[in-house]
Amino acid sequence: MATSNNLNQRRILLGITGSVAAYKSAELARELIRLGADVRVVMTESATAFITPLTFQALSGHAVHTTLLDEEAERGMGHIELAKWADLILVAPASANFIARLNQGLADDLLTTLCLATDSPIAIAPAMNQAMWRDQSTQENIHALSNKNFHLLGPASGDQACGDTGPGRMLEAPDIIQSLYPLFNSGALQNVNITITAGPTQEAIDPVRYLSNHSSGKMGYALAKACVDAGANVTLISGPTSLTAPDRVNCIHVLSALEMLDASLTQATNSHIFIACAAVADYRPVTAASQKIKKDSDSLTLNLVKNPDIISEVTSSQPSLFAVGFAAETENLLKNAEKKLARKNLDVIVANDVSQSHCGFGVDINEVALLTKDSKHSLPASPKTAVAEWIIEHLAPIYHSWKTNKTHG
Numbered sequence: 001m002a003t004s005n006n007l008n009q010r011r012i013l014l015g016i017t018g019s020v021a022a023y024k025s026a027e028l029a030r031e032l033i034r035l036g037a038d039v040r041v042v043m044t045e046s047a048t049a050f051i052t053p054l055t056f057q058a059l060s061g062h063a064v065h066t067t068l069l070d071e072e073a074e075r076g077m078g079h080i081e082l083a084k085w086a087d088l089i090l091v092a093p094a095s096a097n098f099i100a101r102l103n104q105g106l107a108d109d110l111l112t113t114l115c116l117a118t119d120s121p122i123a124i125a126p127a128m129n130q131a132m133w134r135d136q137s138t139q140e141n142i143h144a145l146s147n148k149n150f151h152l153l154g155p156a157s158g159d160q161a162c163g164d165t166g167p168g169r170m171l172e173a174p175d176i177i178q179s180l181y182p183l184f185n186s187g188a189l190q191n192v193n194i195t196i197t198a199g200p201t202q203e204a205i206d207p208v209r210y211l212s213n214h215s216s217g218k219m220g221y222a223l224a225k226a227c228v229d230a231g232a233n234v235t236l237i238s239g240p241t242s243l244t245a246p247d248r249v250n251c252i253h254v255l256s257a258l259e260m261l262d263a264s265l266t267q268a269t270n271s272h273i274f275i276a277c278a279a280v281a282d283y284r285p286v287t288a289a290s291q292k293i294k295k296d297s298d299s300l301t302l303n304l305v306k307n308p309d310i311i312s313e314v315t316s317s318q319p320s321l322f323a324v325g326f327a328a329e330t331e332n333l334l335k336n337a338e339k340k341l342a343r344k345n346l347d348v349i350v351a352n353d354v355s356q357s358h359c360g361f362g363v364d365i366n367e368v369a370l371l372t373k374d375s376k377h378s379l380p381a382s383p384k385t386a387v388a389e390w391i392i393e394h395l396a397p398i399y400h401s402w403k404t405n406k407t408h409g
Helices: 022-034 053-060 071-075 077-083 097-102 110-117 131-134 136-147 173-183 218-229 257-268 312-315 335-341 384-408
Strands: 009-014 038-043 090-092 122-126 156-159 165-169 192-197 201-205 209-210 234-239 249-254 273-278 283-285 304-306 324-329 348-353 365-371 376-383
Touching: 009 022, 009 077, 009 110, 022 038, 022 053, 022 071, 022 090, 022 173, 038 053, 038 077, 038 110, 053 209, 077 110, 077 312, 090 097, 090 173, 097 110, 097 122, 122 173, 131 136, 192 218, 192 257, 201 283, 209 283, 218 234, 218 312, 218 384, 234 257, 257 312, 273 312, 304 365, 312 324, 324 384, 335 348, 335 365, 348 384, 376 384
Parallel strands: 009 038, 009 090, 090 122, 192 234, 192 273, 234 249, 273 324, 324 348
Antiparallel strands: 156 165, 201 209, 283 304, 348 365, 365 376
């Protein structure tokens, strides 16, 4: 069973049904939040007889949802949006009545409706009298839900509020949380602060013209999502693109290389990993005309100055950063990438051949090689989302090994 915390930034919808074990859910909510999860609470009407919504509002910092057709709630985060929002629906405690209604596919209150409307995993932690748990109908419902890929957490066995002893106790909060870890991905970069640059930069010639390149930003944006999925806290510094920032990513929009440098230096101070994926313009005009340049002659001469090397500037100011660069090349891919890896003193470099029309800039496919001073890994042409996941899968153990060596070295 997984033991490391991979709940950071996970969106957990905590459902509470009518059971005396509802008091345990307060500790559960508090612990989930302590581990970095974003928790929203939905209570059935009968649950509010055991513990007040105000308790969970104070713990979660969010209004508690109790009613399916609540006009005020629907103006905020309506029930369909809430179902889409959740990475996981956790019902704890889950009463015998709720389990029966869930198995029947009813949507007669907010919680059952959310369970039907979500595509996310659903975990249930039963809590009921031992006789109710053993009853044939309950066991048939539990068996049916298990076959429908619901995740059953418990129950435990022991003394019960009614005075009986036997199975039916809701698991304690630490045991429930331990059971949640396998429901998410590995959390390979859990709580690691990562800054990623993405997209092109625009270097102004005059108010309507600029120098730029063909970068779409898709690779950097896909990396940002892959890092979030691995549990990282991600800041994305993006040049101008048509893309929407991935969910749960702090996105800073910039235009020029100098703006990207300023943002990178600021964010690097709180980062563990810096990934320079942006295609920064190599040069910029010495001065940008304040007014549109008129087309009065057959030629135009621009005086250009070299832009700063952002990742070199960042690593010079923050030498303890784990630095990852990208090398977009049109020839001698590996040789040029190896030179850049050494010259810029990077920990990892990802090389991609942008000379091919089917992959690289502006398309959804990429073909990359990941290099360190001691290793090389390559990936055939794949969708950029898959490439990003592959990069993070290889990057995480390299980073953790580097961190361990640095700590003990």
